[in-house]
Amino acid sequence: MPISTPLTSLLGIKHPVLSAPMAIIAGSRLVAAVGQAGGFGILGGGYGEKQWLVQETAKLQTSSVPFGVGFITWSMARKPELLDIALQAKPRAIMLSFGDPKPFGPRIKAAGSLLICQVQTEDMAKQALDAGADILIAQGTEAGGHGASRTTLDIVPAIVDFAAGQVPVVAAGGIADGRGLAAMMVMGASGVLLGTRFYASVECDGADEAKKRICAATAGDTVRGMIFDISRKIWWPAPFTARTLVNDHARRWIGRETELVHNVEAVAAEYGVQRDAGNYDVAAVFAGGAAGLIHDIPPAREIVERIVSEADQILSGRRNFQAA
Incomplete structure (x- = not known):
């Protein structure tokens, strides 16, 4: 069954499950697959590979599902033309992380896209709301890739309280299954953003x-x-x-x-x-604390369906947290 929240209504999606904009490896295949499953996929614009962005947004522009494009804000600020490329594809939302979103908010809103901002403190949340953010991602330190020091259990309710119902708050960091979605919703989040769980999916462009x-x-x-x-x-x-x-x-x-x-x-x-050379004894695998909960590499649709089914059963009292 769908889990309806203010987030799902705003994004026009069935389930409050978002895939993170993991740089380069969150390509159009993963974004489309998550969207087709009823979630919301976000393309990983990362540091700004222009040709890759042109190629991947072109594939999504013809998609029938809503999608987003995510950028590392401080890096994209050096190549602002990348935002224009993304907006030309008419994404439902642009996600900005790690930097001041204010210089880009007006362009994003004028193009008809929603502004999603990932934050790690209340000061960052205020900065995002001042920039016109429509959705806040409260990211805990358990998240894979880049982040800060506050835990998910700390930052999510803090940002929920700070936002005070102005915009939906999405939880990120250490979440990989329906227990995580249910727990975050109990704390007031309107949905979850998952990176590592979708990294280990068929459609992710990461190395096997x-x-x-x-x-x-x-x-x-x-x-x-x-x-x-x-x-x-x-x-x-x-x-x-x-x-x-x-x-x-x-x-x-x-x-x-x-x-x-x-x-x-x-x-x-x-x-x-x-x-x-693909030597991961040296090269980084950017993964979060949820890695210990991940044991398979299924299609993205199966991941979304599992998470939503588990969370629905927990929230309706048909399954407890331990048995999930």
Whole structure:
């Protein structure tokens, strides 16, 4: 059964399940599959690969399902033409994360798209609402990829209270099944945004080896830090760091980040070689704390249906949280 919330009404979708805009690997295949399942897929615009964005938005423009396009705000600000490319495809929403959305809000709204802003503090939420945000994503530190320090259990109710019903709030970070959706709705969220769970899906454009490593991970097999950003020579602004699976490269440099910076040219060169070769003992798999809950690589439709079915049973009292 559909789970209707203010989020589903606003986005015109059946289920309050969103797939995260994971850079490059959240391509049109995944976005379309999540949309066809009744959720809302968000294309991973990431750091701004122009040709890729043109190609993937063109595929979605002819889609019959609503979709979004997501950007790393501070990076997209250096290439504002990327936003124009995205808006030309007439997405239902643009999602901005990690930076001030105010310079882009008017263009997004004028084009007829909704503005989704991912936030990690109340100050960021205020900034987003001032920019005209229609939806807030409250992201906890358990999330894969980049984020900040507050836990999902902390930040979600805090942002729900801060928003005070002005806009729907979506929970992100450490969520992979119906228990997570049910729990977040009990705390006042209008839906959930999932990255790692959809990374390990058939339609995700991530490498098969990376997906297998997510499935093999257990609780505690991720780490948050700067090692992989330094190794890629991508200088992220504070307070954002990245959560990844622990691998040999992480073990080598944990606690030695200053030394890594001093040797960055040599390390980055070798890192690039190993990444291009698909060696995930070195290359990062950006995954969240929910990896320990993920054990298979199903189609995105099955993921959406499982989550919604479990949450519906829990919320209606037909299943308890432990049995989900």
